[in-house]
Amino acid sequence: MLTFALRRLLVAIPTLLLISLVIFLLVDLAPGSPASEIPLTVPPEVRAKILEALGVNEPIHVRYVLWLKQFFWIEPLNGIDAIFGTSYAEGEQRIISYQSRSPVFGIIGERLPQTLTVIGTAYLVGVLIALPIGIYSAYRQYSLFDQAGTIFAMIGFSVPTFFTGTLFIIIFAVWLGWFPTKYDTTLEVTDWQSFLQQLRQMAMPVMVLGLANAAAISRYMRSSMLENLGQDYVRTARAKGLSERTVVLKHVLRNSLIPVVTVIALGIPSIFGGAIITENLFGVNGIGAMLIQAIRGNDLPMVQTLAFIFAILIVLFNLIADILYGLLDPRIRYD
Amino acid sequence: MTDTDLGIAPPESQLRAVWAQFRKHKGAMIGLIILVLLVIFSIFGPMVWNPEKLSVAEALKLKNKPPALAYPMGTDQLGRDVMQRMMYAGRVSLAVGFVAMVIAIVLGTTIGIIAGYFKRLDGWLMRLTDLFLALPLIPLLLVMVMLFRDRMAGVLGPEGGAFVLIVFAIGVTSWMHAARIVRGEVLALKEREYVLASRAIGATSRRVILRHILPNVISPVMVAATLGVAEAIITESVLSFLGLGFPPDFPTWGRILFEGLEYITLYPERVIFPGLAISLTVLSVNLIGDGLRDALDPRIRGR
Numbered sequence: 001m002l003t004f005a006l007r008r009l010l011v012a013i014p015t016l017l018l019i020s021l022v023i024f025l026l027v028d029l030a031p032g033s034p035a036s037e038i039p040l041t042v043p044p045e046v047r048a049k050i051l052e053a054l055g056v057n058e059p060i061h062v063r064y065v066l067w068l069k070q071f072f073w074i075e076p077l078n079g080i081d082a083i084f085g086t087s088y089a090e091g092e093q094r095i096i097s098y099q100s101r102s103p104v105f106g107i108i109g110e111r112l113p114q115t116l117t118v119i120g121t122a123y124l125v126g127v128l129i130a131l132p133i134g135i136y137s138a139y140r141q142y143s144l145f146d147q148a149g150t151i152f153a154m155i156g157f158s159v160p161t162f163f164t165g166t167l168f169i170i171i172f173a174v175w176l177g178w179f180p181t182k183y184d185t186t187l188e189v190t191d192w193q194s195f196l197q198q199l200r201q202m203a204m205p206v207m208v209l210g211l212a213n214a215a216a217i218s219r220y221m222r223s224s225m226l227e228n229l230g231q232d233y234v235r236t237a238r239a240k241g242l243s244e245r246t247v248v249l250k251h252v253l254r255n256s257l258i259p260v261v262t263v264i265a266l267g268i269p270s271i272f273g274g275a276i277i278t279e280n281l282f283g284v285n286g287i288g289a290m291l292i293q294a295i296r297g298n299d300l301p302m303v304q305t306l307a308f309i310f311a312i313l314i315v316l317f318n319l320i321a322d323i324l325y326g327l328l329d330p331r332i333r334y335d
Numbered sequence: 336m337t338d339t340d341l342g343i344a345p346p347e348s349q350l351r352a353v354w355a356q357f358r359k360h361k362g363a364m365i366g367l368i369i370l371v372l373l374v375i376f377s378i379f380g381p382m383v384w385n386p387e388k389l390s391v392a393e394a395l396k397l398k399n400k401p402p403a404l405a406y407p408m409g410t411d412q413l414g415r416d417v418m419q420r421m422m423y424a425g426r427v428s429l430a431v432g433f434v435a436m437v438i439a440i441v442l443g444t445t446i447g448i449i450a451g452y453f454k455r456l457d458g459w460l461m462r463l464t465d466l467f468l469a470l471p472l473i474p475l476l477l478v479m480v481m482l483f484r485d486r487m488a489g490v491l492g493p494e495g496g497a498f499v500l501i502v503f504a505i506g507v508t509s510w511m512h513a514a515r516i517v518r519g520e521v522l523a524l525k526e527r528e529y530v531l532a533s534r535a536i537g538a539t540s541r542r543v544i545l546r547h548i549l550p551n552v553i554s555p556v557m558v559a560a561t562l563g564v565a566e567a568i569i570t571e572s573v574l575s576f577l578g579l580g581f582p583p584d585f586p587t588w589g590r591i592l593f594e595g596l597e598y599i600t601l602y603p604e605r606v607i608f609p610g611l612a613i614s615l616t617v618l619s620v621n622l623i624g625d626g627l628r629d630a631l632d633p634r635i636r637g638r
Contacts, residue, residue: 018466027478154362158618160569162576163610166596170603181600269471276473277573291474292577295481303478310471318469 005323012315019311020071024064027304070095071305075105099299108287108306114185115286119275122206126213127264133214134221134260138229139248149218156215165208165281172204179204185285205282209275213267220263224256231255258328265321269313356630363626366619373616377425386416402604409604411594421608424586428568428613431502431587432620435567438506440513440560444552447517448544452525461518464511472508473573479504480579488582497581501574505567513559520552554631561624565617572613588613 042050058066074094080086094103137146173181179200189195228234229252237247276288283289287306294302357363402409409417450460480500487496524530525548533543572589574580581587583594588609595605 015462015466015469019469022466022470023475026475027482154618154621158565158621159614160572160617162573163592163614166592166599166606166610169599170606174600174603272471276477277576280577292477295477295579303474307471307474307478310474311469314469314471 001323001326004326005319008319008322012319016312016315017068019315020068020308021064023304023307023311024067025060027300027307028060028063067095067301067304071308078103078105095301095305097294097299097302099294099297099302104302104305107290107302108309111286111290114284115272115275115279115288118183118202118205118278118284118286119209119271121202122209122278123213123268123271125206125210127217129210130214130217131221131260134218135225135248135253135256137218138222138225138256141226146222149222153215153219156211160277161208161212162277162281164211165204165278168204168208169281182283183285185283205278205284208281209271209278213271216267217260217264221256221260224259225252228252228256258325261328262321262325265317265324268317269310272310272313353630357626360626360629362622363630366622366626369615369619370623373425373612373619374429377422377429380422380425381419384419384422386419401602409602411605417591417605417608420586420591421588421612424588424591424609425612427498427581427585427587428571428589429616431498431505431571432564432568432616434502435505435509435571436560436563438502439510439563439567440556442507443510443513443559444517444556446510447514448521448548448552450514451518451521452540452544452548457518460514464514467508467511470508473570476504476508476570476574477577477579480574493582494585497585501571501580505570509563509566509570513556513563516555516559517552520555521548524548524551554627557631558624558628561620561627565620565624568613568616568620 070093078094095105096102097104097107100107133149133152137143137149140146169181172178183201183205184197187194187198187201189198229248234247234252237251238244242251272287275286276291278284279286279288280292291303291306293299294306411417411420446460446464450457450464480497483500484497487500490496491499525543530543530547533547538546571580571587572592575587575589576593578593581590583590592606592609592613595602595609599606
């Protein structure tokens, strides 16, 4: 198992390097150069100095290696410095955003909590809705509940989140007035009152993303349960006289959860993609909104770094899903 | 009385059998009807529904009208008839979905067949597929559209440039699932006796692939293609929704929804109509894909 994990980790490294190269080149070869952002009133020699300070005059491979070094070496060192109060990374050049002239990772650090609270809760809610639906619709296959679940999943697959989001805004914010249309990021939870307000403003984005995730996961849960319910060990368990509850919720559920857990792990990076839409719609000041802002503002270092972070998340959770699968299912042995 | 009549029904053509099975799938038939209606609405709609062009002053007087008999979906903030815009938008949205799907399927099938058939290339091509699967697609698509839009617009004009760019970008980032499915099928198919026999009589790889492999992977490819249309339509509308798709004044359903967002509190119908159109299209295409999967599977068919 350990050798498998190590081997997968080693394979992931060239994959990530290639992805980083693709992202770097795609963004770097594109027309929007930082030179066009400098006002024309700036004298030519000052402009040359600004460009030199931005480092855009270097040849492309030098910039790529420098960016990699900043990403994998200097930024983690800065992280260590920030946590332990050391000064390993002092004097090293960090990845600087063109827009705000401050370190990209500093800004990401500021935005990440917003994304994690909203998106994380949404995914959790999605899983919590999906599992019971999946279990019960498999247990009562072809029942009314199962058919309703199928329709729910089909709609969840098909209706894009930006439309469910706008529908929710129309119904719950405009007509009923239950929730605010925009998410207020400056709100600080200090007492019961502000906590309730936080809950109210989180309700709509969480429901939108949660329902979209629940649709897919409930289908996986259902088919996995169905597969296991027909197995011989279930008949054995029933023949032994175990209660129906024990049979379904202990024997069948534990075996059915194995593939579902990996699906849940695989879905985690993609929710950051979904976050781009939801955050823009509800005005959550998180990573996704930041990406759009950076793209609009031609902020190349920010876009490169964010896209690469998304790629790392995808590779990482693929790895985690593979390892989890081996750990949870004793029938699968990687040798 | 002929003596060939043995009381056995004549063998049905495969296409007819598939259609018979498809018709039994209630959801798929509903999906097909909805999709056909939407296609008719978009393609033939503007020929029938053609409100006269208004002068600027007249248009200003008619802006922001609620749905009525003269304007079934109301008018927008510039006095344009929303229904007519929805029709033109439908043409673009559907075209993007189909063309992007064709690109993705051609790419995916080619790569899948080559990877499955030629063992030497398998490892490399599957690495490539994994690499593409690990790319963060929505952010990358946004970046591609944003960065290359102006250059493409310079070459092909603002509308053509955006169309080619978006279709191409969606196509080259969504072939991976088709490639994987096709590769799996080809790996199993090429061990079959008829492929061996064909090779034994000296058929070239090209002939074996075109004659024996390709016809047998058609059914999974068709299912992947239907689902691909749905995905491409959603992706395009996400780009338009974020304001990074087609230029303004070139309506797609996603774009109309994006423009309606500004007026959501006053005129919610302006968001609901395009949103419904997108959702119905995707839903119907998904349903058709479901039905096709059942209809094309010979193990289910005839049961």
